[in-house]
Amino acid sequence: KTKEVKLTVWDGVTDEPQNDTAREDWKKFETMYPNIKVEHILWQPEPGKDRLEYVTAMAGGTGPSVFFNNYSTVIKNYINQGFCAPLNKYMDNWEEKDNLRSETMALAIKDEIVYGLPGESSIVMFAWNKKMFEKAGLDPNAPPKTWDDVVEFGKKLTNEKTGEYGNVLLGGGGIADWWFMFYVWQAGGDITQIESDGRVTLHLTDGPAETALKFYQDMKFVHKITEKDTLKDFGGLVTDFCQQKAAMCIFMPDWMGWFVSMGLDPEQLGLCSLPAGPSGKHTTTSAAAYATINALMSKDQQDAAWEYMKFIKFDRERIIKNVKDTVEKNLKYPRILPFKDIEMKDFVEIDPEWEKAVNYALTDFRDEYYLVESVRPYLSPAIESALADPKADVKKILEDTQVKVQKEVIDPYNANLKK
Numbered sequence: 001k002t003k004e005v006k007l008t009v010w011d012g013v014t015d016e017p018q019n020d021t022a023r024e025d026w027k028k029f030e031t032m033y034p035n036i037k038v039e040h041i042l043w044q045p046e047p048g049k050d051r052l053e054y055v056t057a058m059a060g061g062t063g064p065s066v067f068f069n070n071y072s073t074v075i076k077n078y079i080n081q082g083f084c085a086p087l088n089k090y091m092d093n094w095e096e097k098d099n100l101r102s103e104t105m106a107l108a109i110k111d112e113i114v115y116g117l118p119g120e121s122s123i124v125m126f127a128w129n130k131k132m133f134e135k136a137g138l139d140p141n142a143p144p145k146t147w148d149d150v151v152e153f154g155k156k157l158t159n160e161k162t163g164e165y166g167n168v169l170l171g172g173g174g175i176a177d178w179w180f181m182f183y184v185w186q187a188g189g190d191i192t193q194i195e196s197d198g199r200v201t202l203h204l205t206d207g208p209a210e211t212a213l214k215f216y217q218d219m220k221f222v223h224k225i226t227e228k229d230t231l232k233d234f235g236g237l238v239t240d241f242c243q244q245k246a247a248m249c250i251f252m253p254d255w256m257g258w259f260v261s262m263g264l265d266p267e268q269l270g271l272c273s274l275p276a277g278p279s280g281k282h283t284t285t286s287a288a289a290y291a292t293i294n295a296l297m298s299k300d301q302q303d304a305a306w307e308y309m310k311f312i313k314f315d316r317e318r319i320i321k322n323v324k325d326t327v328e329k330n331l332k333y334p335r336i337l338p339f340k341d342i343e344m345k346d347f348v349e350i351d352p353e354w355e356k357a358v359n360y361a362l363t364d365f366r367d368e369y370y371l372v373e374s375v376r377p378y379l380s381p382a383i384e385s386a387l388a389d390p391k392a393d394v395k396k397i398l399e400d401t402q403v404k405v406q407k408e409v410i411d412p413y414n415a416n417l418k419k
Helices: 017-032 050-059 075-080 102-108 130-135 147-157 177-186 207-221 234-242 253-261 299-313 316-328 352-361 372-388 394-417
Strands: 005-011 036-042 066-071 117-123 125-129 165-167 192-194 200-202 246-251 269-272 286-293
Touching: 005 066, 005 299, 017 036, 017 299, 017 316, 036 299, 050 066, 066 075, 066 299, 075 102, 075 286, 102 117, 102 286, 117 253, 117 299, 117 352, 125 130, 130 147, 130 269, 147 165, 147 207, 147 246, 177 207, 177 372, 200 394, 207 372, 207 394, 234 246, 234 253, 246 253, 269 352, 286 299, 372 394
Parallel strands: 005 036, 165 246
Antiparallel strands: 066 286, 117 286, 125 246, 125 269, 192 200
């Protein structure tokens, strides 16, 4: 009798239409590998809290056997912490090993050892509601290309009487820095940088951060094109956009199923590159989700985890079927698929703006700013304070935050490098 092996997997599989296929696949895997018993735990972390939950569980020995959400921004940290098992011995005999995308594979390799496989990649884009554009007298097929366009369009899309507004601004929930980061990039700067010697430098008092925060403040108080309550949580802002209360919103394509379940009509959704700021660039971030195996498990569990990971995320027929199923359900959105010889345009007519945005993103994307988890508790409240008072001095807010973050985060981090 084959030895029974138990695995634990964290899934975000709910009753949404795009998850029907996932549940069918679980049953197929059970039939193919009756000795591998998989416990599926519904995992729905709050925005911004997913990494903390994973790291805490791994450090405490209760982490998932296979994890599909180790993003490009953190995969190297987890490899260095010893969370991810080496995969070379499995890949040596895997017929698909040369079909993975080399540009994303590189991040999960250290000293020629592969620790993770990149699944689908998703880029951060800008969404607009075509119906609301048309109603406001705007061309429904012409998205905003610049910050100036966002303001101009936003004014036409904002209606005090109906409560409709132009542009969603993430200012609360303790994660305001997440979207603010894009505006800093578009203004030509960054929040932190890693220097050639490994030290981290902080750039909140450089011009771009101040330009971005002033634009935030102006969108709310001068142009009046955002939600009035900028402390509204992320879920509330998603509801506003999906139910046609807000016309423009930063968007990740893999949110499509979630947004549709919240009332979004996918036919009314336009997607384009993030509007350019003073830099003239539409810089974005690419979130490649890596599949990793828990290095702290037994060899039998790691072997079983490889079979599960390979079947669930890297089976060619399943990838193609999944794309066809979602397209049939009208969930058409830009997806950068795991294998380089399978592309969305093989299955669906691609909106020209999508294609432009995806092609641009592949030439101008970067990881989230370094030390994001450590800087966020300081920077997000600073952004909130700028949005709480039209007279707040953004320059002073950023200067005060820079001093505090430098002392409590950056200096200790750099000092630790020398040890």
